[in-house]
Amino acid sequence: MTSKFDTLSEADIARIGQLVEALDKSGFDYLTLELADFRITVGTGAAVPDGVAAAPPSPAAPVAAKAPVSAAPQATAPAAGAAPAPAAEPVEEGLVDVVATTMGRFYSRPDPKSDPFVTVGSEVTPESSVGLIEVMKLFNAVTAGVTGTVAQICVEDAQFVEYGQVLCRIRPSA
Amino acid sequence: MTSKFDTLSEADIARIGQLVEALDKSGFDYLTLELADFRITVGTGAAVPDGVAAAPPSPAAPVAAKAPVSAAPQATAPAAGAAPAPAAEPVEEGLVDVVATTMGRFYSRPDPKSDPFVTVGSEVTPESSVGLIEVMKLFNAVTAGVTGTVAQICVEDAQFVEYGQVLCRIRPSA
Amino acid sequence: MTIRRVFIANRGEIAVRIIRACQGLGIESVLAVSEADRDSLGARIADRAVCVGPASATESYLIAKNMVAAAVGTDCDALHPGYGFLAESPDLAQLCADNGVTFVGPSPEQIRRMGNKIEARRLAEEFDIPTLPGSTRVGSYEEASAVVAETGLPVMIKAAAGGGGKGMRIVTGTGQLRDEFARAASEAGAAFGDSTLYVEKFIANARHVEVQVLADSHGNVIHLGERDCSLQRRHQKMVEEAPAPNLPEALRDKIREAAVRLASRFGYRNAGTVEFILDQDEGRFYFLEMNTRIQVEHPVTEMITGIDLVEEQFRVAAGKTLRFAQDDIVFRGHAIECRVNAEMPEEGFRPSPGRISVWQPPQAPYIRLDSHCHEGYLVPMFYDSMIAKLIVYGTDRAEAIDRMTRAIDRFHIEGPATTLAFQKRLICEPAFRDGTMNTGLVDRMLAGNREGKQP
């Protein structure tokens, strides 16, 4: 067996030193750095709780150890857009999410022949419809809720959306 | 098994030295570094509770979630004295542990009528016996290994001791 | 017709149980989750989880059209309702049928008819299955005594409107009937604003015995033995076992045969349970109702038969012929289940939701745990309080009881309070140990024995 540090260059070692210094100057208690096959922890006091509290491997759950599966669609929808956590996608500051008030099929236009209710750039008022959600032939209009301009459309026409899924984002007018 | 260091190159040792220096200059308590097949921990005071990395709650183990059970005796011996981790008991600086070279029954005196081999304060040389460990009527002398004064006796006469258990601690003479 | 992807319209341990059956059969699973269940174990192990609404069940798990819309929207060809929620909703089954989704259960018609107690009772009588004498609504003393003349004494008089023992009276002597009737009527009126009463034969020494049946769509029906669920608190089952102890073999056969007859004359399909009340003194049994779904306590039947009931549900729902004839079923040993609820026995069993800080279940070859819980899991306040089903198998009933007792001792849970210690007391009761318990045991213990305060 060759050097354990084969995977670590001199530069890496130096950088680790820098990290330690940087952290030292900072007011933080610990730093954890994880790469593919590399993990470093520096800190004071107790060791870093490894996210155990949040979602621990469950005795009952073979797969619980993996990252929590978001309830976001995996097949039919652009998952990121549908993920509950805004963090799922870099979101521009100050945009307002318009979310699905019920799960169902999203329609971006009143009928196949018409134009979409809104497109990026459309001006909207709180009452303007941004789309319809159909559940068992029952259509529910989704309204913008704010006055502003449509900045992003996050779902496609005729896509199945979940409850709470972000449909579009609006830049409120100042 | 030959030297534990077979798997570490001179260069490795040097690099570890750098890391230790970096940590030393800093105000931190410990540093943990994990590579594919290699893991290092540097620290002061209590060892890093490496619970998360080394011993996570196991799907297979209902009780694995509880704090790692030290292999130290729980019933017959003063557990703290036997615990492998030095952290188990505040230990005076610079003392040398004399540990059990085999598991068995520890005898502090050559025979019930004699005085103990050593008591706190006794002067010892590397060859001095500090006690006997009996396994199936076979008695093994345990020697001090250093020159100095007995500072602590950690086990009782006729107590069952584990392999590696600390029997006494010696303050080496300068 | 084969099932490729199934939508699971449920949550908690049964969702996990169903997903694992899917994995075992190579069927994809899509799980409905409310906002509160997004990160549940079920959501983690399902191939996909779909948020169908907010935490409140009435806005999520209880909306049939949403469930079916979600099943269709996620391209599922079947739907499993589990138990509770919409499991016995004819509408859900109908919506599935209308939308070309295979409902893993009986037909909407069968659910509807068995769901109607009067209709179910009529069916049982039609198939020559004994039903409880009386059980009719009475508005006056005269009507009441007419019923009594037919049923004989003792009878139970209770408010037609409500349950929970309110306005409940046991009448043992003819002389008391008039007074008891009057008191019960006024109590009922006061409690429910409706003084209509219900009179039925009272069985003092009763046991709850139910038979698991399994039927395919080709007219084949078998039973998988019976379960005894006599340990109930206010009609809530706490401990179940299979087979039923202390049952004369001739009587056991009669009960099993009656259940199969009901299911087969009725043309029933999929898994179902026929519930009976057993009069231990007279050695007679009476039809109570039929549950047209998989039941909470199905694991005890699985333990003594070696058959995976949920897997078989999928097979027969897909139109396959039963893989077993009645003679293929080998019953062996004894199984007991405790429903572990997050409740405080010492405070009237009020729910005790919250974060589970320690979860260390016992493990051994003959211990089975069905649960969706784990350390760090937050037991939500929105749903029922069952957090696990602890099931043990023994070569005989005594071994099963011992194993359960030790298993409970080894089950460490911190965070929510649970019913485990109380259930340990139950199975250690002499009446249970020697198999002579009846449906009144739990409530008697609670009423009489105040150590109930420190279970």
Add this chain to the structure above:
Amino acid sequence: MTIRRVFIANRGEIAVRIIRACQGLGIESVLAVSEADRDSLGARIADRAVCVGPASATESYLIAKNMVAAAVGTDCDALHPGYGFLAESPDLAQLCADNGVTFVGPSPEQIRRMGNKIEARRLAEEFDIPTLPGSTRVGSYEEASAVVAETGLPVMIKAAAGGGGKGMRIVTGTGQLRDEFARAASEAGAAFGDSTLYVEKFIANARHVEVQVLADSHGNVIHLGERDCSLQRRHQKMVEEAPAPNLPEALRDKIREAAVRLASRFGYRNAGTVEFILDQDEGRFYFLEMNTRIQVEHPVTEMITGIDLVEEQFRVAAGKTLRFAQDDIVFRGHAIECRVNAEMPEEGFRPSPGRISVWQPPQAPYIRLDSHCHEGYLVPMFYDSMIAKLIVYGTDRAEAIDRMTRAIDRFHIEGPATTLAFQKRLICEPAFRDGTMNTGLVDRMLAGNREGKQP
């Protein structure tokens, strides 16, 4: 005499298995651990763990006097040896006896006699149990042909000194004997510096069938059916099942009866396994050896009988009478076990120790996992490479095979390489599926089929 506290002189999954049996019986457990096993799962769940030496087994788990000294030193009244290590050491059993510690197993004398292959063979013959013709050492062609005259052809000639197929020759025709003998002798001489050979009847189409017996100290002996362990790589079992498939019932009964006769004529006590080689072409079986301990593959027997073998070991060791007569044993369904080893099939199955980064076993009612591993566990390099036993039950063999196949697909392990994918290929082999495999299957697959490289 009852057992209050037991010392477990073993490690890994069997230590965990034994500790859980103790918990089920209310027996305290003290586990021997080497320095490498201080933090093992066994150490965590045992009531106490005692460090008996450094990591190297020869300095820890293999020192009989230390084990007994530790048992005495921790006030244990019994010792369970598990399998491997000192499980079949007469010295350990003797030391226990000398120190008043109940050995959970047979007497030292019985271990010693069955441990001596010549003696064991003599005993089998004495009890009229067929043994393999030949199996004698020969130094010259003349001796060899004398043996052949008695056994008939074909015969196998192999080096008496070594194993691993070195200098192994199959002789089918009398004409070849002289040449083959010469070649084998010179090969053996070259390889082991000893040209002595071993001649025995060669069984081309052989299966490994073994019978589980259980005996108390009052002369009662029963069998718990047989296991088929024909899937072996270089005599290492990889997949085991119960019952043995494709066995004419008459033959099955004969084999079971022979095992019981051996154990009872021998006066055997505790759990044991009698191994036979089955000649599928001639429908005959021959005694191989008797293992005087619990065996790795005991779970498949537990799955089809519902009996906890380790618990029963403690009962009979404590002097209790067997709880079962032969007729009480109900065999149901089919069970299969895969020994999951941390090995690289594509590199000649060399061990692949290391840290387990992902450990997600499949879970379902009829899947059982016996293991000491968990995420974050470092598989030590000092001991054998078995990290788990994956066991499934099915109502029949086909269901068990399907269940195992899917269970393997669902078992996610990262860190060490494992044999699982290879075992999936094994159980999917047509010869295994239809139960016509023989002990040569695995090595033939490895020799022939080079997809073995990407299992």
